[in-house]
Amino acid sequence: MQREDLALAAAAAQQWDLNPQTTLTRLLAINAGSHGRHVAMREKALGIWQEFTWEQVLDEVLAIAAGLEQLGFAAGDSMLVLGDNRVRLYLGMLAAGALKGYAMPVYPDATPEEVLHFASEAQARFALAEDQEQVDKLLELRENAPSLRHIVYDDPRGLNHYKVDGLASWEQLRDAGAARLRNEPNLRDALINRAVPEGPAVFVHSSGTTGKPKGVVLQQRNVLAGVRNAYQGKVFGWGEHILAYLPMAWIGDFAVTMAAGIALRFTVNIPERSETVLRNLREIAPTLYLAAPRSWDNMLTSIRVRMEDSTPLKKRIFDHFIDVGVAVERLKLDGKAPTAMQRVQCRLGEILVFGPLKDQFGLNRMRVALTGGEAMGEDTFLFYRALGINLRQLYGQTESSAFNAVQAADEVRLHTVGRPLPGVEAKIADDGEILLRSESVFSGYFQNEEATRKTLIDGWLQSGDAGYVEPNGHLVVLGRVSEVVHTAKGERYIPNYIENRLKFSPYIKDVAVLGTGRDFLCAMVCIDGDAVGHWAEVRGIPYISYADLSQKTEVCELVAGAIRRLNEALPEGLRIRRFVDLHKEFDPDDGEITRTRKLRRNVIEERYASVIQALYAGDDSIVMKAQITYDTGDTGVIERNLVLRNL
Structure with a gap:
């Protein structure tokens, strides 16, 4: 033809x-x-x-x-x-x-x-x-x-x-x-x-x-x-x-x-x-731009790094109009209208700051901005919306062709993923699991009938996610059903829910929350090397490697501050009491996380068993031995002294 x-x-x-x-x-x-x-x-x-x-x-x-x-x-x-x-x-x-x-x-x-x-x-x-x-x-x-x-x-x-x-x-x-x-x-x-x-x-x-x-x-x-x-x-x-x-x-x-x-x-x-x-x-x-929260965070870090290197006057102008924009967005999220003065300042901010910044990063034509995969930090979310970018949360899964729910442009909420899309039915099972039905849902796992039977029941996809539907129809996703666990005192929690909110901090890249069957919660934190590295340089804190940076007293206190802020929003029995900054990031090549950066808890708990034991034993530090593989294929062992901190 x-x-x-x-x-x-x-x-x-x-x-x-x-x-x-x-x-x-x-x-x-x-x-x-x-x-x-x-x-x-x-x-x-x-x-x-x-x-x-x-x-x-x-x-x-x-x-x-x-x-x-x-x-x-x-x-x-x-x-x-x-x-x-x-x-x-x-x-x-x-x-x-x-x-x-x-x-x-x-x-x-x-x-x-x-x-x-x-x-x-x-x-x-x-x-x-x-x-x-x-x-x-x-x-x-x-x-x-x-x-x-x-x-x-x-x-x-x-x-x-x-x-x-x-x-x-x-x-x-x-x-x-x-x-x-x-x-x-x-x-x-x-x-x-x-x-x-x-x-x-x-x-x-x-x-x-x-x-x-x-x-x-x-x-x-x-x-x-x-x-x-x-x-x-x-x-x-x-x-x-x-x-x-x-x-x-x-x-x-x-x-x-x-x-x-x-x-x-x-x-x-x-x-x-x-x-x-x-x-x-x-x-x-x-x-149209779809990115995981980490990608939006990385872009925000680049913006802030550039502003740190600009003149004091430009930095003050930037901070002022961003603060105004964020305040306006907070009002909108609460269903309130900004004042006349705020509207004027936002228009001025668009001319002086927001417009040039969007043009510099290729965001000036962006009609649809989406984030998905996990929860996004409030500060990051509000920053982009303050710029005039209509950033929205998307919820999807591999088994349902990526699209389940999305926030409407005029109905953005920080804690929800919006309403189910047209053509998607959603309901909540008795155990709190989100169930989905749509033509977009797959027919079953490849040559795995057992997994298929567990996932597709009476035409409904068992999403594996825990959540609930609000009276207004918005869907809230809490985390994986399989990760619903209890402390020794019977407190029910989902580690991933707490971890995602800790990662709202631009200085925390990954974190594993511990506490199943134990008296209290602890956390193993992987700092964001780029963000924390720049933070340290601006403050004149010297370091020679990621491992060295992670154990600096100032960095430990930086992470402790992020955890304390989260603790204020958690019930008393679910507050994190101790933590450690690890000497390395979780690595997919080591099997610690998936290629989409989801934790493999069984691997992490096995590999860091000595660190976990020290956290719950009340130790002040632990020497962590780790095997490394060089580019030549040779292997070696490194030792790092990790500081364990109380909160």
């Missing part, structure tokens, strides 16, 4: 009517026919933004699909996808879905053991890799994953001399597929229409906080139902401009970048590297 034929087909077809009983490939073909010359994707490479139109995207996807099929890729086959966000990796995922196959994105920093688990789980025969680093990782797996036969790579640097069976460049695969399309006149139309609504769209994984991540296959109709629900709930609209920087293995990225991106014709912009996200954000100035 040539471009003219696509145009006729698109003209004859209705625009997507939000009915999820279609596929991403068909919607892509409609976009190519009706908006073929419009930019669909941009990618920053070698300092230049490379543009790809809807026509080009469709042509590339179909050529890759034809090439994969020629190699033997068929319905039910799996393809690992390893690397950072890249146009070709996204298109390869769409090509696999067009062939009724499973595209399985993997976190680019996943260990070989993690990649082996995923490859073995689905008996993957194909892999799509970004560069030499990922290719090398895959080649090492072949001894333990013999089913992995074909590896396609995007970036050829360092790979030209590789002589390995089954290794091919993207260009080789595309050219072979394009030749098939030229020689087989009916193939193009067949590939556009081969996928079915019940077929796979993407193969992602649960976070795996309590064990190996479980495989989640989302159907085409699941992800499109999620997009429909989110669109009707005014999460986003047609033609948004977005920055695709979130990990491709996270469902939030696929749901926004691919599903919504195609269904609602977004312009998808991909940064040059993860380190250049903030710089590229300013260049693009997206209309």
Whole structure:
């Protein structure tokens, strides 16, 4: 089907009517026919933004699909996808879905053991890799994953001399597929229409906080139902401009970048590297931006660091108008109207501070700003809203295609995640668990019937989250049901709920709250090295490493202040009595947290058992021994004296 034929087909077809009983490939073909010359994707490479139109995207996807099929890729086959966000990796995922196959994105920093688990789980025969680093990782797996036969790579640097069976460049695969399309006149139309609504769209994984991540296959109709629900709930609209920087293995990225991106014709912009996200954000100035609270915190830290380095006059002006803006937002949250003077000062602040600041960070066109994954700190939340950015909380899950509930633009509450989206039913079970029902909910875990039976009961998704619904319909999420525990005195609490509120402090990156079956609560804290490091430099506090910084008396008191503020809002029996600043951050490579930074409590409690014992024994300090692995592969042991503090 040539471009003219696509145009006729698109003209004859209705625009997507939000009915999820279609596929991403068909919607892509409609976009190519009706908006073929419009930019669909941009990618920053070698300092230049490379543009790809809807026509080009469709042509590339179909050529890759034809090439994969020629190699033997068929319905039910799996393809690992390893690397950072890249146009070709996204298109390869769409090509696999067009062939009724499973595209399985993997976190680019996943260990070989993690990649082996995923490859073995689905008996993957194909892999799509970004560069030499990922290719090398895959080649090492072949001894333990013999089913992995074909590896396609995007970036050829360092790979030209590789002589390995089954290794091919993207260009080789595309050219072979394009030749098939030229020689087989009916193939193009067949590939556009081969996928079915019940077929796979993407193969992602649960976070795996309590064990190996479980495989989640989302159907085409699941992800499109999620997009429909989110669109009707005014999460986003047609033609948004977005920055695709979130990990491709996270469902939030696929749901926004691919599903919504195609269904609602977004312009998808991909940064040059993860380190250049903030710089590229300013260049693009997206209309829609989804980020975890930690990303918003990091941007706020950058803003405050810049202001610390500015002149005293600029800093005073900045602080004044931010304080006014925050005060106005607090009034709005309480249902009160700002005074006339406050409104005038906000307008002046927009001219002098807010507008230039938003322009500097690429926030000036942002119509939709979302945060999700965990609770956001009140100070961070109010700061962005003071700038005039309508930041809202989103609640979603992998098993429900990322979209469950969102705060309405005019109904923002600090403690809720808003109302369930249109098309999503929510209710609370007797034990306080949130139950969900929607077309966006998956059909079950991949080859795991036992887990499926426990998660899908009578058509309802057992979310695993504890919460309640307020009289106004707003949903409040407290934490994981499995983490509801009790102290020795019978006090019921959810550690994650307390931990998230401790992380409201910009100086605390991670924290593990302890106390199950014990007389009182303790905390192990990982400071934010960048934020605390800058805080120390401004105050002339010298340090030589993260471990050294974490044990400084001033830093311990800084953390103690954050805990004391939280304690004031907690019941007497749930206040944290002792804490320690750890000598290192929790690390996903060490298995202490997941790739989405959720705690693996069993690992942490085992690894830091001596520290926990010392906290509850009342010791003043403990020597922590830790094994480290150097870049050479050699191992060694370091010793750190950790100070244990009372509150």
